[in-house]
Amino acid sequence: MSDQMTRITLARRPEGTPVPEDFGLETGPLPEVADGEMLVAVEVFSLDPYMRGRMNAVKSYAAATEIGDTMTAQGVGRVLVSKAEGFAEGDMVMGTTGWASHAVLKATEALKWDNGLPPSTALGVLGMPGFTAWTGLREYGRPKAGETLVIAAATGPVGAMVGQLAKAAGLRTVAVAGGADKCALAREKFGFDAAVDHRAYDDASSLRKALAEACPDGVDIYWENVGGKVLEAVIPLMNDHGRVPICGTIAWYSGVDGDTDRLPMVWRSMLTKRLSVNGFIIFDHWGGYRDFLTEVAPKVASGEITYLEDVTEGLENAPEAFISMLSGGNMGKTLVRLA
Template sequence: MPRNRQILLDNRPHGEASTTNFRLIAEDTPPLRDGQVLVRHHFLSLDPYMRGRMNEGKSYAQPQPLGQVMIGGTVGEVVESRHPKYQPGDKVQGMGGWQEYSVVDAGQPGALRKVDTTHVPISHYLGAVGMPGVTAWYGLVKIIDPKPGQTVVVSAASGAVGSAVGVLAKARGARAVGVAGGPAKCRYVTDELGFDACVDYKQHRDATSLAGALKEACPGGVDGYFENVGGLVLDAVMLRANAFARIAMCGMIAGYEGHPIPMQHPQLILTNRMRVEGFIVSEHLEVWPDALKELGELVGSGKLRPRETIARGLESAPEAFLGMLRGRNFGKQLVQLV
């Protein structure tokens, strides 16, 4: 059995996370038992939700245990199998964590899923055709539910979730307006993803200024907002929201380091009779087949062209993770292990 390098959560952050919260070790992988498979990971997913799991406080999921492999989505290849459904060479997606190999009880529901790499690159199963894409699909389709001609705004629009939101909105006849940081990301959002407009939040110091830019980009107001950020961007969108606007609350990255996120205009929720709903995509497994089918078709046809930022080598994961939290990535942040 191969030697397996792993990154553990060594201690909990106090304030901002740092590389000292993690520890790299190596150990032999255990022999397989009946029903298990050994997977060599090709790519590891880095996602904002992991920052919340590092804390010990109450959240929607149990904290990441200390001294154990950091949680995370993975794609890779079966190298040994003692389960009849899986053969060496099969490409699979799972939650293998921050390590080079994983031993998986393949009979557990949802533990492992075969993926077809004929038309979709394997890395995209951690992004547009994986959990981030399904997150976008659920928030847009089940909460915002845009009608043709309505305007949908999405923050972190160049990221793995945000990019899919806009393309899915356009497929339903809605206007898609992104909010992203920097001219390069905004050009990608409009030129490659086909959004109708994109606002660079880095050009605005306060919510009033950003709301003015959104007024130009959304002359008919905002009917739906997909929230990934919180803070300044949420305040600005609230000022442009129409009556009966819907907000899908997916992430609040502005507060992931423990900072409070005050809302300047909460009265607008009542004034505009808005629907604000938070969600966790893992609680809605029933939508995954339909979502993945549409997302796979969009990627396969070229209508959704995901961007990826790829760090190389397991040891690069902590720095890449911290960089993602600070907006240094462009698109989906991955670590390539093979």
């Protein structure tokens, strides 16, 4: 076993979109393992949009990453040393590993991954993104057969799961995605009824016209992953008593896009259409994760629910993969594989 670990750190706060110089690559000794903990060799970890927010020194639902700290991430790996009851050397576990080759996890914060499915699924379709989709749609989308759902970033791990769950519930599902390839992926792999390429439209008004054609009966649920132009396009199409689960606003993560003067129009639509707009953070719902696995894991195993992974090889390439993901350069769940 190597006595060294490598990690990616936050070297400085980004100004706008992150650049490679915002990250550092450091090597040092393996951390010590205390009672109730285990040392894990990380095999794969997740890259997610929320990590961009953690790079800012602002008050939020979770603490900001400090300069010099390891970039945060969920990961999966093999136990090398265990001082934790219930975990043994060789076990595959999931937990908050960070962007690193090794991590120390507490037994209370680790989950043994022994269901026979690929470990990478613990980070995507059966991990935080899939659980986010399952929880948000049930609790805040409140879907009913015959309704219409629109979702942006539709081929990402959250969007793809939302679309498949809504389709199975009898809804018309409309994807908003960036580029013809992603639109085709939304229809052909994930079963969306229609897909609209937001990059083909210069402004919200023209995008709204395309969405109106795809949603002849209006929109009952808009799953908000993006903000920006897509939000402005969709809200006027909402039906009375529509629902808007707010999962993310990636268009604004690296700074406001200049459309804040249009917010009053969007806000008024929320009032006049009596919309239910719910922001939610999945960590508030983590008590339901095992119920999610019980229901959804068999559907993934059988192929009833499908998924796509975008894998980058090598820890040192994580910053480039992260920057690309923030601009829509990924196709599916973004992962970094170390082994």
